Amino acid sequence: MHARTIAAVLLAGTLLVGCAAADGAPAEAPPASRTPAASPVTCGMWLALGAEPTDAQLVDAARRYPVVVLNAWEVAAQKRLRQLNPAVTVLVYKDLSSTRSYPAARDGLMPSGVDPAANPDWFATDTSGQRIEWRPFPQHWQMTVWDTGYQRAWADDVSAETVRNGWDGVFADNDIADLSFYSNAVLAGTSGVDETNRRIRDGLDRLVTTAGTELEARGKLLVPNLSEARLFPGRWTEHSRFGGAMEENFAQYGDDGSLITWQGDQWDEMLRGATDGKHLTLLVTKTGDDRSRDGAAERAGFAGAALLSGDRTCWTASPTGDYSQPGWSGYQSLSLGAATGPARRDDDGVWTREFANGWVALNPTTTSATVTPPTGMRTPGGSPAGADVTVPGADAVILVR
Numbered sequence: 001m002h003a004r005t006i007a008a009v010l011l012a013g014t015l016l017v018g019c020a021a022a023d024g025a026p027a028e029a030p031p032a033s034r035t036p037a038a039s040p041v042t043c044g045m046w047l048a049l050g051a052e053p054t055d056a057q058l059v060d061a062a063r064r065y066p067v068v069v070l071n072a073w074e075v076a077a078q079k080r081l082r083q084l085n086p087a088v089t090v091l092v093y094k095d096l097s098s099t100r101s102y103p104a105a106r107d108g109l110m111p112s113g114v115d116p117a118a119n120p121d122w123f124a125t126d127t128s129g130q131r132i133e134w135r136p137f138p139q140h141w142q143m144t145v146w147d148t149g150y151q152r153a154w155a156d157d158v159s160a161e162t163v164r165n166g167w168d169g170v171f172a173d174n175d176i177a178d179l180s181f182y183s184n185a186v187l188a189g190t191s192g193v194d195e196t197n198r199r200i201r202d203g204l205d206r207l208v209t210t211a212g213t214e215l216e217a218r219g220k221l222l223v224p225n226l227s228e229a230r231l232f233p234g235r236w237t238e239h240s241r242f243g244g245a246m247e248e249n250f251a252q253y254g255d256d257g258s259l260i261t262w263q264g265d266q267w268d269e270m271l272r273g274a275t276d277g278k279h280l281t282l283l284v285t286k287t288g289d290d291r292s293r294d295g296a297a298e299r300a301g302f303a304g305a306a307l308l309s310g311d312r313t314c315w316t317a318s319p320t321g322d323y324s325q326p327g328w329s330g331y332q333s334l335s336l337g338a339a340t341g342p343a344r345r346d347d348d349g350v351w352t353r354e355f356a357n358g359w360v361a362l363n364p365t366t367t368s369a370t371v372t373p374p375t376g377m378r379t380p381g382g383s384p385a386g387a388d389v390t391v392p393g394a395d396a397v398i399l400v401r
Helices: 055-064 075-084 148-164 193-217 235-239 266-274 296-307
Strands: 008-011 014-017 043-048 067-070 089-095 098-100 140-142 169-175 221-226 244-247 280-285 313-317 351-355 358-363 369-371 388-391 395-400
Touching: 043 055, 055 075, 067 075, 075 089, 089 148, 089 221, 148 169, 148 193, 169 193, 193 221, 193 235, 221 235, 221 280, 235 266, 244 266, 266 280, 280 296, 296 313, 296 351, 296 358, 296 395, 358 388, 388 395
Parallel strands: 014 388, 043 067, 043 313, 067 089, 089 169, 169 221, 221 244, 244 280, 280 313
Antiparallel strands: 008 014, 098 140, 351 358, 358 395, 369 388
16 A cells, blocks of 8 residues: 655645655644534544444544444443434444454354354365465454355344344445455365355355345345455445445555556446445545555545545544554544535546535546646645645645635
């Protein structure tokens, strides 16, 4: 995920953003405010999964985050959030693809969708007949997501628990497209890596449909954490149709330094879904990536989310990636106002969108580009914008009126 030294200077009527100022001045920091805008262009969310939430955090979350994801055993925290703000959407974490062999359950509630002891045949095996452990996550085991019995049990068990414990829906993690991120194993009965991954993808297609249909019938949401959808046309649309989906690597750097979210069909599918008012579009930007200097990832993530601005588009900056602390960006305090039109792409590949009180430009390419903002714009810190702005590759410009 790319680096760039950012600063803003006015020079010959052009706002240069993304290159060091001549005097070595640092880039303008995002606003320091932790107060959400009254009508934000993108709502905040909290993936409260890395540590048990404190009451102080819950009180803060109730006014800051319209969407919160909690572990299955945090039922008391869910009820506390509802007491503080009944409008918050609270989702329960469940893993689509793996179970754990370490003690993961609390009060009989577990992060997986099925009990790992329910059926030994639901553990996937490799060509040697061995169960498949996820390399980055010891004691996480790949399950047979293509097995109709596993699919039915996952849907039944998770739906019943979701209704029983009063969740708004399910955050379904590990809707994966490629096993190689977790293991080099080849599934038993497949001819190689490609067939292994196809079996997993096809199985998850059916599992999402089975679980989503059952949850929807009970008035609940299914929001998968979907990976690599940009590589498979239609997958974002299909998997988000029961309540929405999450892109955990939003505005992620590719090997060449470009932002891969804007490659493939997924972006166009996200644009369509974000405007229908029905589906949650959840976005996480890993702002702690060491290739992001002077806040480029944070700017790109916020601006990209603003391009998708809608009633149910929620974004968070994640500096650590472990979700141990609530994420927040000062850009979320900016009152940009309502969008005055859709997001637009110019011939250089730069995306822009205008709002009643602001404007964003995002450049997902590796090459700097010059664009013309609306008149009367300034930086969040108050500096007037020039007639043109230069947006470096893999960076963004955020302006206000």
